[in-house]
Amino acid sequence: MTCSNDQNCIGLKxxxxxxxxxxxxxxxxxxxxxxxESGTTETRTFLYDxxxxxxxxxxxxxxxxxxxxxxxxxxDETLALVSPNGEVFVVLHDGLGSVTxxxxxxxxxxxDYDYAAFGQRSVNSGRDTIxxxxxxxxxxxxxxxxxxxxxxxxxxxxxxxxxGRFISMDPLGMVDGTNQFGYVRNSPVEFTDPFGYKVxxxxxxxQVNRIIDGVSRILDLKHCWIKTDSRSGGMGPANGGPLxxxxxx
Numbered sequence: 001m002t003c004s005n006d007q008n009c010i011g012l013k014x015x016x017x018x019x020x021x022x023x024x025x026x027x028x029x030x031x032x033x034x035x036x037e038s039g040t041t042e043t044r045t046f047l048y049d050x051x052x053x054x055x056x057x058x059x060x061x062x063x064x065x066x067x068x069x070x071x072x073x074x075x076d077e078t079l080a081l082v083s084p085n086g087e088v089f090v091v092l093h094d095g096l097g098s099v100t101x102x103x104x105x106x107x108x109x110x111x112d113y114d115y116a117a118f119g120q121r122s123v124n125s126g127r128d129t130i131x132x133x134x135x136x137x138x139x140x141x142x143x144x145x146x147x148x149x150x151x152x153x154x155x156x157x158x159x160x161x162x163x164g165r166f167i168s169m170d171p172l173g174m175v176d177g178t179n180q181f182g183y184v185r186n187s188p189v190e191f192t193d194p195f196g197y198k199v200x201x202x203x204x205x206x207q208v209n210r211i212i213d214g215v216s217r218i219l220d221l222k223h224c225w226i227k228t229d230s231r232s233g234g235m236g237p238a239n240g241g242p243l244x245x246x247x248x249x
Contacts, residue, residue, distance in 0.1 A: 020143065030153060032060065035143060051075065051155065051195075053140070056133070067131070075194050076138035081130065089130055097138045097192060102130055118188050119161030121150065136161060137192045156196030159183060172197055 017039075023032030029051070033044045045062060047055040049071075056066040068082040076097055081089045089110060092101040098119075102111040112127040119136035135141045135152070142151040142158065152159045157166040169180040177185060184191035215221075 028155065030140075033142075053133070067133075069134075076134075076192075078134045078138055081132065083130070091134070093138065096189065098136050099132065099134050099138055101127075102132060116161070118164035118183065119150075119152065119159070121161070137194070139194070154193060154196035159196075164188070166196065170197070 017037065019036045021032075021034045021036075022030050023034075025031045025048075027048075029046070029048050031046050031048070033046075035042045035044075043059060044066065045057045045060050046053050047057070047062060052071045053069055054071075055062075055068045058064045058066050065084055067084070069078055070080040070082065071077055072079050078091050078099065080091055081102065083089070087105065089102040089104055091099055092103060094100050094115075098113075098115050100113055101109050104110050109127050110129040111132055112124040113135065114122045114124060115136055116122075121135055121141075133140050137152075139159075140153040142153050150161055151167075152161065154166070156171050157168050159166050164186070165181045165183055167181070174180060184193050
């Protein structure tokens with residue numbers, strides 16, 4: 001894979017007859033992907049709302065829609081996929097936010113996944129019917145060729161789950177340790193890193209009412225969420241309050 005100085009990877013070849021070229025907008029969002037195999041090129045164009053992909057098209061003029069995505073208020077919280085014919089598929093997640101399946105309007109599984117600790121994906125019972133872009137930790141799966149390993153787009157960098165590491169150095173340097181290629185300090189069942197930057201696990205006392213708060217303090221129960229360099233994932237603080245600063249645990 002060829003990457004520019006600002007960490008944006010512009011393309012890859014694997015094998016020689018297969019290549020992918022990426023295009024980025026000024027905010028660093030990957031808005032275009034052109035895949036060429038045996039002389040035939042397929043283009044995908046993405047429409048964003050801030051960091052979330054709202055829709056995917058098969059042309060640059062945004063006239064032929066491939067899929068539309070419905071997101072929740074949190075970071076990387078895809079709730080549903082809408083096909084070109086209007087059929088809605090509900091997205092299921094595990095505790096880490098990884099997509100474990102898609103369910104159709106009749107309640108049947110059309111996609112069903114499991115993941116190893118660092119994100120290597122397996123398909124259960126051959127159920128992988130609907131083309132789905134969001135998988136491990138609800139990040140975008142990137143096609144990388146018939147003979148290559150899986151890649152995930154973590155915005156600032158690309159991640160290889162078979163290696164359990166990013167393929168380029170941390171743009172922030174050694175703020176998260178000396179290994180600038182490492183993923184969430186080798187604790188993938190505890191942390192996520194939605195922007196490919198420094199990762200935090202933030203906790204504060206539960207804030208619901210005096211009775212529940214008191215019991216929570218006795219039992220040492222905390223409300224925890226994930227915070228990256230300047231943005232947050234997970235549920236966030238109770239009652240929609242401001243995010244307090246927190247140390248790296």
